[in-house]
Amino acid sequence: MKLEEKTVRTEHIFKGKVIDLDVETVILPDGKKATREIVRHHGAVGIICITADEKMILVKQWRQPLKKAVFEIPAGKIDPGEDPLTTAARELNEEVRLSAQNFKYVASFYTSPGFADEKMFLYHAQGMTTVEKKLARDDGEFLNIFELSMEEVDEELKKGMICDSKTLMAIWYWKMNRIKEQ
Amino acid sequence: MKLEEKTVRTEHIFKGKVIDLDVETVILPDGKKATREIVRHHGAVGIICITADEKMILVKQWRQPLKKAVFEIPAGKIDPGEDPLTTAARELNEEVRLSAQNFKYVASFYTSPGFADEKMFLYHAQGMTTVEKKLARDDGEFLNIFELSMEEVDEELKKGMICDSKTLMAIWYWKMNRIKEQ
Numbered sequence: 001m002k003l004e005e006k007t008v009r010t011e012h013i014f015k016g017k018v019i020d021l022d023v024e025t026v027i028l029p030d031g032k033k034a035t036r037e038i039v040r041h042h043g044a045v046g047i048i049c050i051t052a053d054e055k056m057i058l059v060k061q062w063r064q065p066l067k068k069a070v071f072e073i074p075a076g077k078i079d080p081g082e083d084p085l086t087t088a089a090r091e092l093n094e095e096v097r098l099s100a101q102n103f104k105y106v107a108s109f110y111t112s113p114g115f116a117d118e119k120m121f122l123y124h125a126q127g128m129t130t131v132e133k134k135l136a137r138d139d140g141e142f143l144n145i146f147e148l149s150m151e152e153v154d155e156e157l158k159k160g161m162i163c164d165s166k167t168l169m170a171i172w173y174w175k176m177n178r179i180k181e182q
Numbered sequence: 183m184k185l186e187e188k189t190v191r192t193e194h195i196f197k198g199k200v201i202d203l204d205v206e207t208v209i210l211p212d213g214k215k216a217t218r219e220i221v222r223h224h225g226a227v228g229i230i231c232i233t234a235d236e237k238m239i240l241v242k243q244w245r246q247p248l249k250k251a252v253f254e255i256p257a258g259k260i261d262p263g264e265d266p267l268t269t270a271a272r273e274l275n276e277e278v279r280l281s282a283q284n285f286k287y288v289a290s291f292y293t294s295p296g297f298a299d300e301k302m303f304l305y306h307a308q309g310m311t312t313v314e315k316k317l318a319r320d321d322g323e324f325l326n327i328f329e330l331s332m333e334e335v336d337e338e339l340k341k342g343m344i345c346d347s348k349t350l351m352a353i354w355y356w357k358m359n360r361i362k363e364q
Contacts (some may be wrong), residue, residue: 001326003244003251013196014203016219018297021196021203024246034322036246037198039221041297062185064206064218065299066292069185077296109347110248111294114259115200115223117247118294120347140216144183164295165302165347172354 002029005036018077019116041118045087046075046166048106048124049096050179055147056171058162059095062142071146071162073170084108084121092125093135096145101127106173111165120166124179150174184211187218200259201298223300227269228257228348230288230306231278232361237329238353240344241277244324253328253344255352258320266303274307275317278327283309288355293347302348306361332356 005026014021020040028034049057058071076091078084088103103123111118137143148156153171156162162171173179187208196203202222210216231239240253258273260266270285285305293300319325330338335353338344344353355361 001324003242003324003326005244005246007246014219016205017217018219019221023198026246028322029244029324032322035199037196037200038247039201039297041294044296060185062187063292063295064187064189064208065220065297066295070295072295107350108345109350110245110345111347112223112298112300113245113248113252113254113346114226115221115247116294116298140210140214142183142185142211144185163290163292165291165293165351168289168291169347169351169354172351172358176354176358 004029005034008033037115039116039118041077041116042080043078043084043119043121044075045078045084045091045121045123046073046170047088047092047103048073048122048170048173048179049092049098049128050124050174051128051147055149056153056174057096057098058146058148058153058167059143060146061144066163070164071148071156072164072167075166078121085123088121088123088125090135092128093131094137094141095143097131097134098125098128099131100125107169122166122169122173124173186211187216190215219297221298221300223259223298224262225260225266225301225303226257227260227266227273227303227305228255228352229270229274229285230255230304230352230355230361231274231280231310232306232356233310233329237331238335238356239278239280240328240330240335240349241325242328243326248345252346253330253338254346254349257348260303267305270303270305270307272317274310275313276319276323277325279313279316280307280310281313282307289351304348304351304355306355
Protein backbone atom coordinates (compact mmCIF):
# COMPACT_ATOMS: atom_id res chain seq x y z
CA MET A 1 0.00 0.00 0.00
CA LYS A 2 1.28 3.47 -0.88
CA LEU A 3 1.59 5.64 2.22
CA GLU A 4 2.91 9.07 1.18
CA GLU A 5 0.83 12.18 1.79
CA LYS A 6 1.40 15.26 -0.38
CA THR A 7 1.12 18.72 1.14
CA VAL A 8 -1.04 21.09 -0.92
CA ARG A 9 -1.50 23.92 1.62
CA THR A 10 0.10 25.05 4.86
CA GLU A 11 -1.74 27.37 7.22
CA HIS A 12 0.37 28.99 9.94
CA ILE A 13 -1.90 29.10 13.00
CA PHE A 14 0.47 30.21 15.76
CA LYS A 15 4.07 31.30 16.24
CA GLY A 16 5.21 31.04 19.86
CA LYS A 17 8.34 31.08 22.00
CA VAL A 18 8.60 27.30 22.30
CA ILE A 19 6.35 25.93 19.55
CA ASP A 20 4.70 26.94 16.28
CA LEU A 21 1.49 25.36 15.03
CA ASP A 22 0.69 24.67 11.37
CA VAL A 23 -2.29 22.96 9.79
CA GLU A 24 -1.36 21.23 6.55
CA THR A 25 -3.85 20.09 3.93
CA VAL A 26 -2.62 16.86 2.38
CA ILE A 27 -3.64 14.54 -0.44
CA LEU A 28 -3.95 11.00 0.94
CA PRO A 29 -2.82 7.86 -0.92
CA ASP A 30 -6.44 7.32 -2.07
CA GLY A 31 -6.65 10.84 -3.54
CA LYS A 32 -8.86 12.29 -0.80
CA LYS A 33 -7.96 15.40 1.16
CA ALA A 34 -7.28 15.57 4.89
CA THR A 35 -5.78 18.05 7.36
CA ARG A 36 -2.82 17.41 9.66
CA GLU A 37 -2.18 19.47 12.81
CA ILE A 38 1.57 19.86 13.26
CA VAL A 39 3.46 21.33 16.22
CA ARG A 40 6.92 22.59 15.21
CA HIS A 41 9.69 22.47 17.83
CA HIS A 42 13.46 22.90 17.51
CA GLY A 43 14.18 19.72 19.46
CA ALA A 44 15.64 19.06 22.88
CA VAL A 45 18.31 17.16 24.76
CA GLY A 46 18.09 15.08 27.94
CA ILE A 47 21.15 14.16 29.99
CA ILE A 48 21.62 11.00 32.08
CA CYS A 49 23.83 11.85 35.08
CA ILE A 50 24.77 9.05 37.50
CA THR A 51 27.06 9.90 40.42
CA ALA A 52 29.97 7.76 41.72
CA ASP A 53 27.73 6.57 44.59
CA GLU A 54 25.11 5.40 42.06
CA LYS A 55 22.55 8.13 42.34
CA MET A 56 20.69 9.78 39.47
CA ILE A 57 20.75 13.58 39.30
CA LEU A 58 17.24 14.91 38.76
CA VAL A 59 15.69 18.36 38.69
CA LYS A 60 12.28 19.09 40.09
CA GLN A 61 10.39 21.77 38.20
CA TRP A 62 6.86 22.95 37.59
CA ARG A 63 5.23 21.69 34.41
CA GLN A 64 2.24 23.85 33.61
CA PRO A 65 0.69 21.31 31.15
CA LEU A 66 0.57 18.81 34.07
CA LYS A 67 -0.16 21.44 36.75
CA LYS A 68 2.42 19.89 39.07
CA ALA A 69 6.14 19.81 39.87
CA VAL A 70 7.85 16.60 38.74
CA PHE A 71 11.34 15.06 38.72
CA GLU A 72 13.07 14.93 35.33
CA ILE A 73 16.59 14.42 34.08
CA PRO A 74 18.41 17.67 33.21
CA ALA A 75 17.13 18.72 29.79
CA GLY A 76 16.53 21.68 27.58
CA LYS A 77 15.57 23.04 24.21
CA ILE A 78 17.99 23.18 21.30
CA ASP A 79 18.48 26.74 20.06
CA PRO A 80 17.79 27.10 16.31
CA GLY A 81 20.78 25.67 14.45
CA GLU A 82 22.58 24.60 17.65
CA ASP A 83 24.43 21.27 17.79
CA PRO A 84 22.70 18.98 20.33
CA LEU A 85 26.04 18.36 22.09
CA THR A 86 26.42 22.12 22.64
CA THR A 87 22.89 22.19 24.07
CA ALA A 88 23.78 19.29 26.38
CA ALA A 89 26.86 21.07 27.76
CA ARG A 90 24.95 24.33 28.21
CA GLU A 91 21.95 22.74 29.93
CA LEU A 92 24.12 20.62 32.24
CA ASN A 93 25.72 23.86 33.44
CA GLU A 94 22.51 25.94 33.59
CA GLU A 95 20.42 23.33 35.37
CA VAL A 96 22.74 21.35 37.65
CA ARG A 97 26.03 23.35 37.57
CA LEU A 98 28.11 20.48 36.17
CA SER A 99 30.34 19.97 33.17
CA ALA A 100 31.21 16.64 31.55
CA GLN A 101 34.35 15.30 29.85
CA ASN A 102 32.21 13.33 27.45
CA PHE A 103 28.58 13.06 26.39
CA LYS A 104 27.96 9.48 25.28
CA TYR A 105 25.14 9.27 22.73
CA VAL A 106 22.37 6.97 24.03
CA ALA A 107 19.40 7.46 21.71
CA SER A 108 17.37 9.98 19.77
CA PHE A 109 13.66 9.87 19.15
CA TYR A 110 10.60 11.88 18.16
CA THR A 111 8.52 12.39 21.30
CA SER A 112 5.12 12.33 19.57
CA PRO A 113 5.36 11.86 15.79
CA GLY A 114 1.59 11.93 15.25
CA PHE A 115 1.35 15.68 15.84
CA ALA A 116 4.83 17.09 16.59
CA ASP A 117 8.30 17.18 15.01
CA GLU A 118 10.12 17.54 18.34
CA LYS A 119 13.25 15.34 18.36
CA MET A 120 14.90 14.45 21.66
CA PHE A 121 18.60 13.53 21.96
CA LEU A 122 19.53 11.48 25.02
CA TYR A 123 23.14 11.52 26.29
CA HIS A 124 25.01 10.01 29.23
CA ALA A 125 27.32 12.58 30.88
CA GLN A 126 30.68 11.02 31.75
CA GLY A 127 33.46 12.59 33.85
CA MET A 128 31.33 15.20 35.60
CA THR A 129 32.85 18.06 37.59
CA THR A 130 31.36 21.14 39.24
CA VAL A 131 31.51 24.19 36.99
CA GLU A 132 33.41 27.31 37.98
CA LYS A 133 31.47 29.66 35.75
CA LYS A 134 27.73 29.28 36.15
CA LEU A 135 25.65 30.13 33.09
CA ALA A 136 22.45 32.13 33.66
CA ARG A 137 19.24 30.14 33.68
CA ASP A 138 16.41 31.00 31.30
CA ASP A 139 13.89 33.63 32.38
CA GLY A 140 11.12 31.99 34.35
CA GLU A 141 13.16 28.83 35.01
CA PHE A 142 12.93 27.69 38.63
CA LEU A 143 14.17 24.29 39.74
CA ASN A 144 15.49 22.25 42.65
CA ILE A 145 18.29 19.70 42.23
CA PHE A 146 18.15 16.18 43.73
CA GLU A 147 20.27 13.03 43.79
CA LEU A 148 18.13 9.89 44.09
CA SER A 149 19.16 6.25 44.56
CA MET A 150 17.59 3.60 42.33
CA GLU A 151 15.23 2.67 45.19
CA GLU A 152 14.19 6.31 45.63
CA VAL A 153 13.68 6.62 41.87
CA ASP A 154 11.38 3.57 41.92
CA GLU A 155 9.45 5.15 44.79
CA GLU A 156 8.92 8.42 42.85
CA LEU A 157 7.91 6.43 39.75
CA LYS A 158 5.22 4.70 41.82
CA LYS A 159 3.99 8.05 43.16
CA GLY A 160 3.78 9.47 39.63
CA MET A 161 6.39 12.13 40.40
CA ILE A 162 8.62 10.76 37.64
CA CYS A 163 6.34 10.56 34.62
CA ASP A 164 7.91 11.67 31.33
CA SER A 165 9.30 9.67 28.42
CA LYS A 166 12.93 10.86 28.47
CA THR A 167 13.32 10.33 32.23
CA LEU A 168 11.71 6.88 32.08
CA MET A 169 14.11 5.97 29.25
CA ALA A 170 17.03 7.32 31.27
CA ILE A 171 16.00 5.08 34.19
CA TRP A 172 15.58 2.01 31.99
CA TYR A 173 19.01 2.73 30.45
CA TRP A 174 20.49 3.01 33.97
CA LYS A 175 18.92 -0.32 35.00
CA MET A 176 20.01 -2.08 31.79
CA ASN A 177 23.59 -0.88 32.06
CA ARG A 178 24.14 -0.23 35.78
CA ILE A 179 26.27 2.75 34.77
CA LYS A 180 28.08 4.93 37.30
CA GLU A 181 30.89 7.44 37.44
CA GLN A 182 34.28 5.69 37.69
CA MET B 183 12.69 26.98 46.28
CA LYS B 184 8.97 27.34 45.61
CA LEU B 185 8.07 26.07 42.16
CA GLU B 186 4.33 26.48 41.62
CA GLU B 187 3.00 28.70 38.84
CA LYS B 188 -0.48 30.20 39.13
CA THR B 189 -2.65 30.59 36.04
CA VAL B 190 -4.21 34.05 35.72
CA ARG B 191 -5.43 33.88 32.12
CA THR B 192 -6.05 31.21 29.49
CA GLU B 193 -6.26 32.10 25.82
CA HIS B 194 -7.70 29.42 23.54
CA ILE B 195 -5.68 29.69 20.32
CA PHE B 196 -6.80 26.64 18.35
CA LYS B 197 -9.27 23.78 18.58
CA GLY B 198 -8.42 20.89 16.24
CA LYS B 199 -9.28 17.27 15.56
CA VAL B 200 -6.25 15.88 17.39
CA ILE B 201 -4.96 18.75 19.52
CA ASP B 202 -6.04 22.04 21.03
CA LEU B 203 -3.62 24.88 21.78
CA ASP B 204 -3.88 27.23 24.75
CA VAL B 205 -1.57 30.00 25.90
CA GLU B 206 -1.70 30.46 29.67
CA THR B 207 -0.43 33.52 31.49
CA VAL B 208 1.07 32.46 34.80
CA ILE B 209 2.52 34.12 37.89
CA LEU B 210 5.99 32.69 38.54
CA PRO B 211 7.37 31.88 42.02
CA ASP B 212 9.19 35.27 42.01
CA GLY B 213 5.94 37.16 41.26
CA LYS B 214 6.76 37.90 37.63
CA LYS B 215 4.44 37.01 34.75
CA ALA B 216 5.21 34.57 31.95
CA THR B 217 3.30 32.74 29.22
CA ARG B 218 3.14 28.97 28.71
CA GLU B 219 2.20 27.39 25.38
CA ILE B 220 0.21 24.21 26.06
CA VAL B 221 -0.92 21.56 23.59
CA ARG B 222 -3.97 19.62 24.86
CA HIS B 223 -4.34 15.99 23.78
CA HIS B 224 -6.64 13.22 25.05
CA GLY B 225 -3.77 10.74 25.42
CA ALA B 226 -2.79 7.61 23.54
CA VAL B 227 -1.92 3.95 23.94
CA GLY B 228 0.92 1.91 22.45
CA ILE B 229 0.84 -1.89 22.33
CA ILE B 230 3.86 -4.23 22.48
CA CYS B 231 3.11 -7.35 20.39
CA ILE B 232 5.70 -10.13 20.26
CA THR B 233 4.89 -13.27 18.27
CA ALA B 234 5.63 -16.88 19.32
CA ASP B 235 8.62 -16.89 16.95
CA GLU B 236 10.00 -13.77 18.69
CA LYS B 237 9.14 -11.09 16.19
CA MET B 238 7.75 -7.65 16.96
CA ILE B 239 4.59 -6.57 15.15
CA LEU B 240 5.04 -3.08 13.72
CA VAL B 241 2.98 -0.85 11.48
CA LYS B 242 4.51 1.41 8.86
CA GLN B 243 2.62 4.63 8.34
CA TRP B 244 3.19 8.12 7.02
CA ARG B 245 3.95 10.76 9.65
CA GLN B 246 3.38 14.17 8.17
CA PRO B 247 5.36 16.02 10.93
CA LEU B 248 8.43 13.92 9.88
CA LYS B 249 7.53 13.84 6.15
CA LYS B 250 8.31 10.14 6.01
CA ALA B 251 6.83 6.67 6.65
CA VAL B 252 8.23 5.00 9.77
CA PHE B 253 7.78 1.77 11.74
CA GLU B 254 5.91 2.08 15.04
CA ILE B 255 4.19 -0.27 17.46
CA PRO B 256 0.39 -0.38 17.05
CA ALA B 257 -0.96 2.72 18.77
CA GLY B 258 -3.78 5.18 18.77
CA LYS B 259 -5.54 8.07 20.40
CA ILE B 260 -7.79 7.65 23.41
CA ASP B 261 -11.33 8.88 22.69
CA PRO B 262 -12.52 11.49 25.25
CA GLY B 263 -13.44 9.63 28.45
CA GLU B 264 -12.40 6.22 27.09
CA ASP B 265 -10.55 3.74 29.31
CA PRO B 266 -7.01 3.19 27.92
CA LEU B 267 -7.55 -0.60 27.95
CA THR B 268 -10.58 -0.16 25.69
CA THR B 269 -8.45 1.95 23.36
CA ALA B 270 -5.77 -0.75 23.35
CA ALA B 271 -8.26 -3.48 22.36
CA ARG B 272 -9.80 -1.26 19.67
CA GLU B 273 -6.51 -0.16 18.15
CA LEU B 274 -5.09 -3.71 18.16
CA ASN B 275 -8.07 -4.74 16.05
CA GLU B 276 -8.15 -1.64 13.80
CA GLU B 277 -4.43 -1.60 13.06
CA VAL B 278 -3.19 -5.20 13.07
CA ARG B 279 -6.45 -7.28 13.16
CA LEU B 280 -5.59 -9.01 16.45
CA SER B 281 -7.28 -9.41 19.82
CA ALA B 282 -5.52 -10.17 23.11
CA GLN B 283 -6.54 -12.20 26.18
CA ASN B 284 -4.70 -9.75 28.39
CA PHE B 285 -3.07 -6.32 28.18
CA LYS B 286 -0.23 -6.21 30.71
CA TYR B 287 0.47 -2.67 31.90
CA VAL B 288 4.08 -1.73 31.16
CA ALA B 289 4.38 2.00 31.75
CA SER B 290 2.68 5.35 31.30
CA PHE B 291 4.37 8.65 30.60
CA TYR B 292 3.89 12.18 29.33
CA THR B 293 5.52 12.37 25.91
CA SER B 294 6.66 16.00 26.18
CA PRO B 295 5.68 17.66 29.47
CA GLY B 296 7.27 21.01 28.59
CA PHE B 297 4.54 21.92 26.12
CA ALA B 298 1.97 19.08 25.96
CA ASP B 299 -0.31 17.14 28.29
CA GLU B 300 -0.41 14.02 26.09
CA LYS B 301 -0.12 10.89 28.25
CA MET B 302 0.88 7.58 26.66
CA PHE B 303 -0.07 4.19 28.12
CA LEU B 304 2.15 1.28 27.10
CA TYR B 305 0.79 -2.30 27.26
CA HIS B 306 2.08 -5.75 26.36
CA ALA B 307 -0.57 -7.77 24.49
CA GLN B 308 -0.66 -11.38 25.72
CA GLY B 309 -2.58 -14.29 24.16
CA MET B 310 -3.09 -12.76 20.71
CA THR B 311 -5.48 -14.27 18.17
CA THR B 312 -6.69 -13.07 14.76
CA VAL B 313 -9.97 -11.18 15.00
CA GLU B 314 -13.07 -12.41 13.21
CA LYS B 315 -14.79 -9.03 13.10
CA LYS B 316 -12.53 -6.29 11.76
CA LEU B 317 -13.22 -2.79 13.04
CA ALA B 318 -13.11 0.04 10.49
CA ARG B 319 -9.93 2.09 10.47
CA ASP B 320 -10.03 5.86 10.96
CA ASP B 321 -10.60 8.05 7.91
CA GLY B 322 -7.28 8.81 6.30
CA GLU B 323 -5.48 5.96 8.08
CA PHE B 324 -3.25 3.96 5.74
CA LEU B 325 -0.74 1.46 7.05
CA ASN B 326 1.24 -1.68 6.26
CA ILE B 327 1.82 -4.44 8.85
CA PHE B 328 5.22 -6.05 9.46
CA GLU B 329 6.77 -8.66 11.76
CA LEU B 330 10.44 -7.94 12.44
CA SER B 331 13.03 -10.02 14.31
CA MET B 332 15.20 -8.31 16.91
CA GLU B 333 18.05 -8.15 14.37
CA GLU B 334 15.75 -6.53 11.79
CA VAL B 335 14.50 -4.08 14.42
CA ASP B 336 18.12 -3.10 15.21
CA GLU B 337 18.72 -2.58 11.49
CA GLU B 338 15.69 -0.26 11.13
CA LEU B 339 16.76 1.63 14.28
CA LYS B 340 20.16 2.27 12.67
CA LYS B 341 18.50 3.48 9.46
CA GLY B 342 16.28 5.88 11.42
CA MET B 343 13.12 4.09 10.29
CA ILE B 344 12.22 3.35 13.93
CA CYS B 345 12.47 6.69 15.64
CA ASP B 346 9.74 7.44 18.18
CA SER B 347 9.71 7.29 21.97
CA LYS B 348 7.00 4.65 22.51
CA THR B 349 8.48 2.23 19.96
CA LEU B 350 12.00 2.69 21.35
CA MET B 351 10.65 1.97 24.84
CA ALA B 352 8.81 -1.10 23.51
CA ILE B 353 12.08 -2.39 22.03
CA TRP B 354 14.02 -1.74 25.25
CA TYR B 355 11.28 -3.52 27.20
CA TRP B 356 11.51 -6.47 24.77
CA LYS B 357 15.30 -6.64 25.17
CA MET B 358 15.12 -6.35 28.98
CA ASN B 359 12.50 -9.07 29.32
CA ARG B 360 12.93 -11.26 26.23
CA ILE B 361 9.17 -11.65 26.17
CA LYS B 362 7.36 -13.84 23.64
CA GLU B 363 4.01 -15.50 23.17
CA GLN B 364 3.82 -18.85 25.03
